[in-house]
Amino acid sequence: MARKIIIDTDPGVDDILAILLALSTIPEELEVLLISVTYGNIDVHNCLRNTVSLFHHVEKEIAWRKSQGKDAGFKTLLKSKPLVAVGPETPLADQILMADFFHGRDGLGEIHETHPHMTPAETWKDLFQHAEKSQDPEEKAVAEELQSTDALFTPSRVPSSEEILRLLRENEPDTITIVAIGPLTNLALAASLDPETFLRAKEIVVMGGSINEGGNITPVAEFNTFADAVAAARLYALSSPNPSTTMPPTAPSPQGSQPPPFLQPYPPNLPRQLKITIFPLDITHRHSLSRGAFRKTLSPLLAQNSPLAEWVSAFMTSTFNKVESLQRDVSGDEVELDLHDPLCIWYCMGLNPAEWKIIEDEDLRVETAGQWTRGMCVVDRRTRKKREDDGEGEVPGDTGNWLGRKSGNRLRRCVGSPGEDLFGGLLLKRIFNL
Template identity: 75%
Template structure:
């Protein structure tokens, strides 16, 4: 049986990091993570991207340690399939950016980048997500080329997240990709607006958007969740 293909739309956040670790730890015959589409949410989108890159940085070190100790490597689905990582817009489409850094700290991970800077990878990775061009110096372009030759745990994309979502939906059979949205829905809205027919090829969209039996984490309604409040016009559709 073919593995379930998923796109994870995320604004990490401690909770989203745990979700991604669970996905990467699944058996490769059960789950295939095609794309992490990064959005703003708990914090701004660049800090969210830093957290995604930091996650891969530490997973790679964890795998190296397990190998050196003769332990099972784990992270089966990740080792079988490197996911794409693409960045979405910095702001909502309609409303003012609603920061939720009071949930997980100003960096989304409880301030770990400030208190333990040695846990944060060098910022040269930023150039992997920047299109080479006249805005880059010759030195920057050399660094970018070197970085692209590194066997990283992910594939950086220089295309916007919504375009990568649509590309994957076009290239795969209809009803084979599940979109797991655990952040604000801006990337999904942009993809749907650009090419509705292609967007509807998704098998399903699973949204972390509210609660049934418990109170939500933000008002004014008792069951609301922060991701929906961040982009209300989209969430109401």
């Protein structure tokens, strides 16, 4: 049976590839319920524009394939169109940080400036503006009329966090997986609003963190985790037998006031622990796509005027050039793009499940307050044995309560896949239906 997924994303380059992979699966593999948009690689407005642009080019590609007598592909998408919802513009408790230095100010290597003919008309904004006012009958009618022109997705009428909770309530427990490939703000907000409903999720699959490798935004931190370290720490605490042992500290509130709801403690005695599987840079760095392999696959499609190949080639060309500019010893066809976010989709597709290598029950915590270490993933590398005492509080010699049997997080971490050298080719074959 197909795995139902929600994709929480900040569409830059590898996010777009991940979404395309998910939508090009077959219905027996995945059902994409929601694409939940957050800020991250760039501001939330550009993330939403890139999401709409993706559907615009997929629609053109499907029409082109049919005109050429080809299989239209995108069977998962054509069977069930997803919702698209929008989240907040800023992290829970930090200043916003974006990765526009790498992805460009629009998230796709400035494609909206260099290839303006590839950008959908600005009328897409009205889909979400009217959706937000949809309780008004007149506004609802306008939204429905606009939606009829964009048949591949449905704009949500509520923020991402509320849409996530609604879907979890309306589906049986353990049937929805949330794939988080951006900062974790939307998920942390949903968990804070209604933790018991959030715990109905089957699994949270996260692209984030760095354990034994250097970071990609600081020497010790990966971008998604760094961008909202508080959100990551709060989400990961739900994997703990006792979430209070790993919750991040909060800044003091003005006298007499309470912290905002999204920074308050979780209620005691939650019904169960959250299953979280993370894909840190340690594993995602080992899955890449070379410029040479990309060019070899897309050249025939470009010669045939494939709309999707033209769009993907435009932003990938810019991205390969950017990667090359940052490397000292790699150039030409050897330049590679790491497939961080698509790897999480491949895992959810359920192919060769026995060949995925997962470390279970790792007490991994996120640093939220360090001057130089914000977003760092901390694990206990000491060989000390666990305490027999299961008390919740700290004891002498165990600052941070790392050794208690009922304290600390319990994350799953991917350390191996069915084939590091195979994934880039599989990705292109699925997306372009080859």
